[in-house]
Amino acid sequence: MVEVILIGAGDRGKDRYGAYIENHDHIRIIAVAEPNPMKREAVMKKHGISEEMGFESWEPLLEKEKFADGVIIATSDADHYLPTLEALKKDYHVLLEKPMSNRIEESIAIAEAEKKSKGQVLVCHVLRYTPLYQKLKALVSEGKIGKLQSIQHNENIGYYHFAHSFVRGNWRNTTESSPLILAKSCHDMDILYWLADSPCKSIQSFGHLSHFHKGNSKGFERCSECAYTDSCPFATKKIYTTLNMWPTSTITPDQTPDGVHHALMNGPYGRCVYHCDNDVVDHQVTTMCFENQVTATFNLCAFTNDISRTIKLMGSEGTIKVKDAKNEIILQRFNEPAEIIIPDVVQGGHGGGDVGIMNAFSQLLMGKKNQSLTNGETSLMSHLMSCAAETSRLKHKIVDIEEYKTNI
């Protein structure tokens, strides 16, 4: 049995990692830091945490001598850095939500601090821990398509997911959280880096906020006042339909019909999508070249019906197509019949990645053979790629990653 501290009891901390811990006997939460009393008390009740181990913030918890095996840090993007540094100073292993930080210099500092600590940072790049992506990586590593040459990768965010998270919600504003490509796609940069099996050399990106702005407003500031909710795909009555289920579960801890109604009438998630303080792009394309000459294109887009990732890998002896929403890999070796591969299905978020990373974190805490595939240093590359892509988009230039890193 291993014991962990939970910092940040929101959707990820309480409802994803907390839910895993509830369903597994080998790990338990012994202390929690969370400013929202409803969320904090819910975790304390569910996990049997004593009164003196519930805190409003992480500082008093991490001031104490090390008293647990690990720390889960699931605060919002701008609040990862300081608790991670403190946890590493105390030699805790850390499960750290992505991005490591919304500031690249802080992500670099986390990777540096890890080198001085006995603790390891496992960044929640959960896709690496799914059977689908592990199978994909194995096929490429085994040379099933010869030598990998190029990758086309699409991240289909889904129109309602985009409206919820990136127009009305937590990741709508670059200054408060992160640019879209870091917040949403450091996962994808990490997958591209992992598959290419080589550091990224240079990157170029274009993108705009073309749709979700006041220029498209019909004059209503809130959905509750609007005359067009029947025809608008982003109307709250179409998105927030099921209590205790994402995304409704994230808009208020009070998941009663009255609680949700109150949040939609008064809170940020009841705003018209054309009347928010959002500034992150709603579509972005990025091209990149890795040091081993593998090239990649990445298309990140709000305007899709489904939430999915689709990838095509092109190698010297064949291609692989992936549709993660269908849990399907199609391997086509040149001049041979195509093979359809359906990887194992693991229940839980991100195609089993949430469970996979918690299994890996548990193994790390138990001191068993370390199955975790990453550490802070490995995860840093995806953050450099994301931030360099954003610099490219803003400055209209190709960015050399080494040069970018040197000038931070």
Ligand SMILES: NC(=O)c1ccc[n+]([C@@H]2O[C@H](COP(=O)([O-])OP(=O)(O)OC[C@H]3O[C@@H](n4cnc5c(N)ncnc54)[C@H](O)[C@@H]3O)[C@@H](O)[C@H]2O)c1
């Ligand atoms: N790995 C993934 O695939 C994935 C998916 C979604 C979100 N995320 C990341 O997970 C993180 C959390 O996202 P979320 O959706 O759970 O957000 P959230 O807002 O639901 O949860 C964050 C929680 O941190 C709490 N908090 C704020 N200040 C605190 C402090 N000083 N001490 C302790 N707790 C504090 C907030 O009250 C909130 O409950 C973000 O960085 C996000 O980008 C990762």
